[in-house]
Amino acid sequence: MSKALNDFRLKLAGKEYVPIFVGGMGVDISTAELALEAARLGGIGHISDAMVPTVSDRRFKTNYVQEKQKKYKFNIGNVDKSLVQFDLERLAEAQKLFVSRTMDSKKGDGAIFINCMEKLTMNSPRDTLQTRLLAAMDAGIDGITLSAGLHLGSMELMKDHPRFRDVMIGVIVSSLRALRPFLKRAAKFERLPDYITVEGPLAGGHLGFGADDWHEYSLKKIVNEILNYLNENDLNIPVVPAGGIFTGTDGVEFLESGASAVQVATRFTVTEECGLPEKTKHHYLEAVEEDIIVNTISPTGYPMRMLRQSPGIADGIRPNCEAFGYILDNSGHCQYVDAYNRELDKNEGKISVQDKTCLCTQFRKFRIWTCGHNVYRLKDTTHKLEDGKYKLLSAEDVFNDYQFSKDHMIKLPERKTSTASEISLAAA
Numbered sequence: 001m002s003k004a005l006n007d008f009r010l011k012l013a014g015k016e017y018v019p020i021f022v023g024g025m026g027v028d029i030s031t032a033e034l035a036l037e038a039a040r041l042g043g044i045g046h047i048s049d050a051m052v053p054t055v056s057d058r059r060f061k062t063n064y065v066q067e068k069q070k071k072y073k074f075n076i077g078n079v080d081k082s083l084v085q086f087d088l089e090r091l092a093e094a095q096k097l098f099v100s101r102t103m104d105s106k107k108g109d110g111a112i113f114i115n116c117m118e119k120l121t122m123n124s125p126r127d128t129l130q131t132r133l134l135a136a137m138d139a140g141i142d143g144i145t146l147s148a149g150l151h152l153g154s155m156e157l158m159k160d161h162p163r164f165r166d167v168m169i170g171v172i173v174s175s176l177r178a179l180r181p182f183l184k185r186a187a188k189f190e191r192l193p194d195y196i197t198v199e200g201p202l203a204g205g206h207l208g209f210g211a212d213d214w215h216e217y218s219l220k221k222i223v224n225e226i227l228n229y230l231n232e233n234d235l236n237i238p239v240v241p242a243g244g245i246f247t248g249t250d251g252v253e254f255l256e257s258g259a260s261a262v263q264v265a266t267r268f269t270v271t272e273e274c275g276l277p278e279k280t281k282h283h284y285l286e287a288v289e290e291d292i293i294v295n296t297i298s299p300t301g302y303p304m305r306m307l308r309q310s311p312g313i314a315d316g317i318r319p320n321c322e323a324f325g326y327i328l329d330n331s332g333h334c335q336y337v338d339a340y341n342r343e344l345d346k347n348e349g350k351i352s353v354q355d356k357t358c359l360c361t362q363f364r365k366f367r368i369w370t371c372g373h374n375v376y377r378l379k380d381t382t383h384k385l386e387d388g389k390y391k392l393l394s395a396e397d398v399f400n401d402y403q404f405s406k407d408h409m410i411k412l413p414e415r416k417t418s419t420a421s422e423i424s425l426a427a428a
């Protein structure tokens, strides 16, 4: 008898969940609304704390970005950005506001986790990461997923918080090599992770593989290596594969070979609840396989997968570290700032920076269209309407399809809501 993901349950810290994580997608692509739906349906939803002051300004009419920009206005023309620091109190305030508002709206038996990327170094990596982690726990988050980095110091940053042992903590790795030192550090604090997300080469966002060799890796192989290692060392930690899991049956195959849940994201980018602008969702739906590229334009140093039509590619926008500055390293450097200044020295006209992108501004404006490799299959998950556009889905449609579908089938959404074009056709 073929199985569905619904035939399995994930056990985490004494509770049972539908074994589906909706992955974190910054900047506010995996919105609170999307995460809340996953939790309502019994799974695990992620918000992301990428650029949380910006997200807070948008959602709650706070003024963090303008305030920071005003404070450092004098530095805008300066190549040296080392002076531009985040106010940690303000950062904590934004994080608490975002997390607590989300948690206040939670319904159902699932959980809400937050994705915290170490690579958002924010000109003071240790302090800003610690501020984000502690504030998320203060505000009642159910779990923290440590991502985009090795996080060798992150357990220590959290160890004195009263919730250190009750909040769920997971880490994203792309290899056993990256996992081993993390576990070693965690063991020092007698605080092993509650789950390990294993992100393979087909995932969206930043990749833990080379831009040229990602296709040589296989998620199944890495997951098996990690499962074997955990077994051999008597470590009973749930493993959550991610990257390219497109049908419920793809997920079932992982659960049957020892994984405890799956993490998925790309299929949710075309839901109503996803934070991407509607037009961008349609670009995702219309993508063909040739549109998908992995490049090194992210100033984090990690390769990233995206649609080649992303308007943020080869743009020459002036860096705005005074307002943002999330990628500034601990000495105030960002690869985009360097690349921009190099072009500025060569050019007098309009600048185009080919090799790097301004991640802060471009992500804030949703102009880098990052996606998983299977983005080109999204068109098979919905209906094409009379106006040639695809019908957007609801997060519930996609979640239920992952949970209940069998034999690699994908259930298309009901045609219950009429679009404007359908209504006008009907009226004609």
Ligand SMILES: Cc1cc2nc3c(=O)[nH]c(=O)nc-3n(C[C@H](O)[C@H](O)[C@H](O)COP(=O)(O)O)c2cc1C
Binding pocket: 022, 023, 024, 025, 026, 027, 029, 048, 050, 115, 117, 147, 148, 172, 199, 202, 203, 204, 205, 206, 242, 243, 244, 245, 263, 264, 265, 266, 267, 269, 370, 371, 372, 373, 374
């Ligand atoms: C649009 C988009 C944005 C993403 N942003 C992040 C992020 O900010 N942090 C992170 O750890 N992973 C990020 N990811 C990776 C997802 O959380 C997830 O692990 C992965 O994409 C799952 O594979 P799938 O998209 O093939 O289902 C992103 C993925 C997508 C599609």
